[in-house]
Amino acid sequence: MSNISLETSLIQALESAAASLGGNVPVILEPPRIQTHGDFATNVAMQLAKVLHRPPMEIAQSLVKALEPQLKNGLASAIEKIEIKPPGFINFFLSQSLLHRTLQEVLTARENFGRNSMAQKIRENTKVQVEFVSANPTGPLSVAHGRQAAVGDSLANILNFCGYGVTREYYVNDEGNQIEVLGNTLLARYLEILGLPFEFPENGYKGGYMKALAQEAVQTEGRRWAEGLPGRKEWFMEKAGGAILEIIRKELEDFGVSFDVWYSQRCLRESGTQDDAMEFLKQRGYLYLQEGAWWLKSTAFGDDKDRVVVRSDGRPTYIAADIAYHREKFRRGFTKIVNLWGPDHHGYIPRMVAAVQALGYPRDALKIVMVQLCTLKRGNEIIPMSTREGEFITLRQVMEEVGKDAARYFFVMRRTDSHLDFDLELAKKAAPENPVFYIQYAHARIAGIRAKLNVQAMRPNFSLLSQPEELQMLRRLREFPSAVEACAEQFEPHGVARYLLELATDFHKFYDVHRVVTEDVELTRARLGLIDAVQIVLAAGLKLLGVSAPVKM
């Protein structure tokens, strides 16, 4: 019996018990804060008190009585005892035998423990697209992009684990002002190296990487572009954009993030889909002409004001491309679209949500996840995000300093929509206050014990596991599927990071008071099975976050 069906059947049992008393209220079952209050608790009795006009404690008694016959079938072996506590809570305690069965489930399913087969069937036809990073190819990735990359990739992993068909996409902004300035910057640097007169563009990119690229151009092209040959400007735009995109791609790859699709804005426009989309919106009546410009009637869907889509001079605004792009996403078969945006775009959300609805898709088909910025620190010292010269701390620098694993974990360990303090010193530390280290160390410790032995945990007797520390780990293992599921539902990976920290804590505490390998062969086998399961789940969780699970540290 999987834990999800246990909870479901318990809820059903409670609902029918409630109905037999004459009240129809939704039953909520949740883990109480305090362990002495059991593994699940429900407040139905209090809810029913309103309807039935009877004291909640009395109702709770009746409910438990009505539950008894149902507990006989199947649930009986899962529930150890039921307690009623004032002002009317009903607390359920899981039996040890259920926990022991959970352990067996983990060992059978191994890295697939927590993948819900029922949900899998329903969801495999739900194509989800997660679009993230999508940084303009004008320079190396910043720390902010790094967080988006870590969050997006982990989220995609989690959704995939929960049964969705997931596509990772990067929207390449390969045209427009910025690319033009970028090309001109490269040209200027190129001419500079050749010792020719040059004009550094206003708002040009001052980073050292442009000089490196120019050097490269000098090597491959020689003085070919010294004169203003036709196509020079285009060549430099192409060269700069392409080279930087490649830098970004490589950087993400080293960060453990790879995209299924790199979608080019230029291709989108050239294919004519942008014009199609505009035409489509006109037909639907959500585009109107005023003062020479075309406006999207976004106020029809809750936006503050309508938005210009095509300027009076005929040039489309940025949102025109975005509308077309999102329409293409839906036409490509995605039924759920997830976009990760930085906080600088948050004012843009209402109009995009409006645009999706104007296109005829449901409001909740588009989910925009705000990824807040982070502050880099060394201990208490804040590191400035950029210097006057336009240099900023890059993702690559952070990765090189603290390593991929620590960076990936730190970026997702807080709620995505809240500001993150990233302490580089802490991330490097091999000490328990560093959460990545602490979790990986638990994994390595287990691997260490297992490596020393050849004992196969053949048909162990798990009922020997009854110490509080053992039961605690078993309870935690059982929570894994619902912890991941909650993250998928909320589009929020930090729950996995927290879960792993808790599981690691449970293990370290166990390790400190009990020995796995003892003279008692039966107990040794049972405990080996237990730590095997913990290792499996730690590895599975770390994998979701893109963090490695070392066997030795």
Place this chain on the structure above:
RNA sequence: GCGCCCGUAGCUCAGUUGGAUAGAGCAACGGUUUUCUAAACCGUUGGCCGGCCGUUCGAAUCGGCCCGGGCGCACCA
């Protein structure tokens, strides 16, 4: 001015479809090792959940009004 996000221990944060005594980690102080990794564990101290009012059996959680911090309000991308 309008809109969005945030305010929980000294610090960094969980907890917010309303539930029981508000939880971790760090920092501070004090302990634990002839035993599978002490790179670990245990204990103590620490709170008017920004404030006030309301909704109700019950509010960190929901609503209103303040205070404080961040951000967004283009025929830019």
